[in-house]
Amino acid sequence: MKFNTLLTMPLLTAAILLIAPTSAFAAKDLGFYLGGQANNTSIEDNIGTFDESAIGLGVYGGYNFNDSFGLEASIFATDSFVDEGDFRMAALSISPVVRHAFTDSVTVYLKAGLVINNTYSDDDDNDESYKGTGWLFGAGVDVTLTESLALRLFYEINETEPESGELDMYYADISLVQYGVGLHYRF
Secondary structure, three states, X not given: OOOOHHHHHHHHHHHHHHHOOOOOOOHHHOEEEEEEEEEEEEEEEOXXXXXXXXXXXXXXXXXXXXXXXXEEEEEEEEOOOXXXXXXXXXXXXXXXXXXXXXXXXXXXXEEEEEEEEEEEEOOOOOOOEEEEEEEEEXXXXXXXXXXOEEEEEEEEEEEEXXXXXXXXXXXXXXXXXXXXXXXXXXX
């Protein structure tokens, strides 16, 4: 996967913000949270023959143990990447999350973890399926709207090595980039 300025600048900014000193901490951020997300998902196999995007929907949730560390899981699925073949993806991820609150209403986070995805087609003419396990890296910001409700803006990348029961010689890595918005409820 190639890193470019569109990827490195937001990540560098997030890292600098995490290091910056501040005394702000929103205690109401502790505990469980659950939410939904909508995103734009781009997928590319590293052989270079496939580079498409689709809209995705998902559910995420987690637990914040303290003001700087939590654990998060998410499930998402996409609409069809191409018109011919009805090519879709579904994924499950779990990752530790490092957080930093700048004010009572703005918290940035970084996460890195494991992702398991299934790339498949529901088309009658094509029933191929590829499953893979890989890594996930993400960054985002949570903005408190009310005491229990928060808006999330996020950017995530992951890379997996899919396997297919039908194609023994398929060696392409799949790179997935998604950015979107989420809304979650804090319990």
